[in-house]
Amino acid sequence: MFFIDKISSLFPIQKAYAHCDIPCGIYDPHAAQVAAFSVLRMNMMMEELDKVDEKKFVHQMARLNRVKEEHTDILKTEVRIIWGDYFKPDMIKNYPNLHEIVFEIMKQASKTRHNIDVEASKELIKMVGEFAEIFYKSKGLEVQRVKSPYPIEGEIVINK
Amino acid sequence: MSSTNKNSPFWKLLPIARFLVIGHSMEPSIRQGSVVWVNRLSYFFTKPKKNDVVAFDFQGKTLIKRVESLKGDLVYLKGDNQTDSLDSSVFGTIHRKQIVGKII
Numbered sequence: 001m002f003f004i005d006k007i008s009s010l011f012p013i014q015k016a017y018a019h020c021d022i023p024c025g026i027y028d029p030h031a032a033q034v035a036a037f038s039v040l041r042m043n044m045m046m047e048e049l050d051k052v053d054e055k056k057f058v059h060q061m062a063r064l065n066r067v068k069e070e071h072t073d074i075l076k077t078e079v080r081i082i083w084g085d086y087f088k089p090d091m092i093k094n095y096p097n098l099h100e101i102v103f104e105i106m107k108q109a110s111k112t113r114h115n116i117d118v119e120a121s122k123e124l125i126k127m128v129g130e131f132a133e134i135f136y137k138s139k140g141l142e143v144q145r146v147k148s149p150y151p152i153e154g155e156i157v158i159n160k
Numbered sequence: 161m162s163s164t165n166k167n168s169p170f171w172k173l174l175p176i177a178r179f180l181v182i183g184h185s186m187e188p189s190i191r192q193g194s195v196v197w198v199n200r201l202s203y204f205f206t207k208p209k210k211n212d213v214v215a216f217d218f219q220g221k222t223l224i225k226r227v228e229s230l231k232g233d234l235v236y237l238k239g240d241n242q243t244d245s246l247d248s249s250v251f252g253t254i255h256r257k258q259i260v261g262k263i264i
Contacts, residue, residue, distance in 0.1 A: 008178065013195065016179035016215050016224040018186040018239065 027086040029132035033157065035075035036128045037150050039112050040121035042068035044152065047116055072109045075128065079105050082135060095134050105131060125154050132157040175201045177261070179215060179222065185239030185246070186213070186224055190263070196224070202262035208235055213263040216254055224263065235259065 042064050049064075051057050083102045092098055108124045111117065129145070136143045141159035148156045181194045190196060190213070198215045208214060212227045214237070225237035225247050234253040239246075248254070 008195075011174070011176070011178040013178050013180050014222060016181050016196065016198075016222045018181050018183035018190065018192070018224045 027082050027135070029078065029082060029128070029135045029157075032075050032078035032082075032128050033125070033132055035071040035078065036121070036125045037148060037152065037154065037156075038071040039068055039075065039109070040118065040125060040154070041150070041152055042071070043112065043116050043118050043121045047118060069113065072113055075124075076106060076109050079128065079131060082131075086135070087138070091138050095138065098131075098134060101127065101131055101134070122154065129155065129157040175199060176264070179224070181224060185241050186226070187241045189213070189240050190224065196263050198261040199264045200261040202264075203256070203259060208256065208259060208262070215260040215263065216258045217260060218251070218254065218258065222260060230256075233257070 046061060046064050046068075049057055049060055079102060083098070087095075087098065105124070105127050108120065108127055111120045112124055133143050136157070136159040139159075144158050144160050145155045146158055148154045177198045177200060179196050179198055181190050181192060181196055184192055196215075202212075208227045208230055210227055210229060213224065214227060214235075215222050215224050216235075216237070217223075225239050227235055228238040228248065229236045231253070233256040235256055235258075236248040236253050238248060
């Protein structure tokens, strides 16, 4: 073994990365915002469901709830990726409430799942918008709030 | 040998190379801090095969992943630790020419 170790040590050692620290730079809070609007839309549609035909009601409710669950998952994943991978410690100094905002988004997203809660979904959109605003500002971009192009009320945060 | 220049052409001519693995994406099969050997000649006459673990060049770094599939010269790679791996599911396929060699 000693001999093998000696021979091995003659070879220079290089680094091979087996992690996800590739600075791909492709981050965008848009997907999280779209997911938040989808959650709101699902809750609105659930409230509007016709309960006369029970069979149809149960079937449609199951579909809407499945989509709502999917979009809360998308929202949480997208926010977590930007928070965990994009933001660096020196950037956090400029946005000291970022951790709290992300924590609250996670909780609020769960809240929208617990019930058919339109108001909670609207609040979630606002919170994700706030997160998006911090993201764009951290990149030195000018932020703009525009009316969403979706069949529901609300603003979407974009960069100019 | 700490003063050895790892980038010197001499070392690149050798058929095998020694790598220190940094990161968790290949766990449990290859743990962070492991030293692995790479055979640069493995794919000289043959193509990479599914489940081969390969070292490849990507954006100026050498990465290590497992071959998931091969289509022509395009290789799809995945990390064994799917909860913490940035691989072809994110950056897409790589060209066969980017492969440095097979982990032996």
